Amino acid sequence: MGTTFLTTIKTLVRQRDVLLWAIAFPLVLSTLIYAMLGNLDEAYAIDPVDLVVVDDATYQATTGLPEMITALSVEGVQADGTALLDITYVDSDEAARQTLADGDYVGFITVDASGEPAFHVDARYASSTTGTRASIVKIVLDQYWQTASLVGAMGQADPELFSDPALLEKLATEVSYTQRTSVTANPVSDSLAYMYSSLAFSVVMMMTFALAAIEDIQANTSALGARRSLAGQSKIRTLAPAIAASWTVGFGVQLIGYTYVKFAFGTSFGGKDPAVLLTLAVGVLAMTFTGAFVGSLPIASGAKSGITATLSCFLSLFAGLYGTFAQDLAESAAENAPLFALANPARQVTQAFHALYYYDGYQQFGQAILALLALAGVFFVLSTLMLRRKRYASL
Amino acid sequence: MPAFRTALKLIIRHWPNVLLYVVGLGMLGVFILASVNLTSVATFSQAKPxxxxxxxxxxxxxxxxxxxxxxxxxxxxxxxxxxxxxxxxxxxxxxxxxxxxxxxxxxxxxxxxxxxxxxxxxxxxxxxxxxxxxxxxxxxxxxxxxxxxxxxxxxxxxxxxxxxxxxxxDQQVPVEVVEVEGAKSIYYKAYFFFRWTAYPLTAGLMVLVAMVFSTFLSGEVRRRNLSSPLPPSRMSSQVAIACVTLVLFAWLFMLLLALIPATGGLDLLQGEPGRFGILALAALIYALVPLAIGFLVAQTGMRSAAQNGLANIVSLGFAFLSGIFMDDLSLMGDTVLKIAHATPTFWFSKATFAVQEGAPMSTFWAYNGVVLLFAAAIFAVGLMVGRLRTQTADAGGNLAAAPA
Missing domain, CATH: 3.40.1710.10 (abc type-2 transporter like domain)
Structure with a gap:
């Protein structure tokens, strides 16, 4: 069995096309994702909202609004502050509409004769799904108008109010009552979700090695398989080292991938490396048995390769690999179809990485590992049943 | 047309690849969009996280x-x-x-x-x-x-x-929704889906076209075909027509998926049929690129497993670089954008954005022209690689005939 184990390893690593597919693809994919999405957290940071302001006489005559807009804009923000708005000034409503059509602005602001501002939002940003930036502008204007109305009402109720400058200053000085805190073990990061998904994708692809190993054992898939079937060895003594070798090569490939994303891109796993290695080991085990099952199916070899490739893509969709919509779909599927999420190895590997990064304890991590072990058990049984006894071209 | 019929039979025999790549990956886009809900743009709705x-x-x-x-x-x-x-x-x-x-x-x-x-x-x-x-x-x-x-x-x-x-x-300032010509977010999903079609078309057509040409180019099969009364040029033409038939089938299937309500394509067809037609044309032009790549891959003599692997690497890589999955090119860095310019999928993506944003038709045709150039260049490289490979021993060329 030892000889079979070592020979299978040598066979697998000498299949350049399989190795290329199994090693190059995850490295290329994670590099692409890092290059594209590695700065996602910076992209989601405050980027000033592009806004047009109709700077006419009524706007200039409005008490406090021009000053407030300037203070929030790129031109007026303090050195250590963050600009919320990037203002383009025009002199008329028509010019504002033309500017909106020519560029990518959330909308424009006008002020009527009574001093009430109005927000004219670009239809592209009008929905609550795409309009968080527009909502920020709206809430800023609402806050200004609410304050102005409140002060106006106070003045009407008590005209002597405006004779006290100290009181007026107290009223006008806005206070910030919020401060950021973190409840997770590490800071929240959106780009990490994609790095974890890409690593999960490569774990799922480790089916490929078991598929190749099983094809070399079955009598009806290769001449080598036919010769090995005649050997004086029990099926279990042939299968077990082949499966073990597939797992060993798959785990080795995953070590390369993990080392690459950790050190080349600085991807954080919460500093829990032994647990990460355990995740990879169990994940590869589950996919090795899955690959063995696929390899035992009575279909053409090319179709099996297609199955592994497409299965990897499909399962990774529900692990959130394909962008923000896919992330939302993955969460929605997990909420509405929890059994499917449990049975999805890509999802569980991703969840294990998330758990290590965000949580202090290991409860969520343990749940993901158990799900992967259960999957490994199911496909172990299925592949054993498929490979136990075979009859080919029987008379 | 015996070679045409044989090529079609080959494709049909590999129905799992058709099902997995063309149908399966196409449906992935439908699944993604089925979970996206866009509210009406007639009135402003404040974000409510x-x-x-x-x-x-x-x-x-x-x-x-x-x-x-x-x-x-x-x-x-x-x-x-x-x-x-x-x-x-x-x-x-x-x-x-x-x-x-x-x-x-x-x-x-x-x-x-x-x-x-x-x-x-x-x-x-x-x-x-x-x-x-x-x-x-x-x-x-x-x-x-x-x-x-x-x-x-x-x-x-x-x-x-x-x-x-x-x-x-409770007081709020009045809001007016301003319609900007050529940027109707109501069709956002349809535009996203048409961009998505580049992914299944690239993966599926690459694998299937490479499989067909590889089969006809494999050593012994090629030698037998060379001794048949059908001239090699006519045989190659018939195989090419079969692959083009496959391209048309895949393209039509994508259009069918685009008409599923979840993708928003039906709304686009009913509201802006011209834009729908232009997008469909862009997808058909783009489909020539994986046809050419599949032809090139077949000329290299790559094994089936490697062809599958390469198809997935190329299709996913192109898709990520072209911003299909993110649908917001501004999230990509400048360096990545520069690299993306070297991929045909990026230009297809630009063509769809041109339609989405109401750019002039000349811009649309310019982007599609670049896509066609990519297809032509890849095909030319495939011809050259094929020519070199016919001289190798595997293909039974001069090296095979040379004394040991």
């Missing part, structure tokens, strides 16, 4: 704040323990969590009276700084309104002050 308030104070002020935030967000109930808060943050189900510390109400009133500094609320936000900034504005708007009322009327009962502040913060 999921927000949870952990009230450890239970004062009139904290309850007033909770009620106010519920009108400006989608309230979520969370248990007040570390596990629940970590779950909500890690799973991104609640992008904004407000934690009201015990004694906040009293400290707030004392601060207004000037006897102590202003207390603060702890806020937990997800990766989207905009959501955090937006909800901070909402939270501070309410609390500052209460502060102003109590500052002007220090003797006013707190309940009355909260009521006055709630009335004041």
């Amino acid at each position: 999921n927000v949870a308030v952990i009230d450890r104070d239970h004062s009139a002020l904290s309850e007033g704040l909770t009620d106010y935030l519920a009108t400006r967000s989608t309230p979520v109930t969370l248990e007040d323990n570390t596990q629940a808060l970590q779950d909500a943050t890690a799973k991104n189900t609640t992008p904004y969590i407000v934690i009201v510390p015990a004694g906040f109400g009293e400290a707030f009133q004392a601060a207004v009276a000037g006897s102590s500094p202003a207390p603060v609320l702890d806020t937990v936000v997800n990766y989207s700084a905009f959501t955090g900034q937006y909800m901070d504005q909402v939270t501070n708007a309410y609390l500052n309104a209460v502060r102003m009322v109590l500052t002007a009327e220090p003797d006013m009962p707190l309940d009355q002050a909260l009521s006055q502040a709630a009335t004041a913060t």
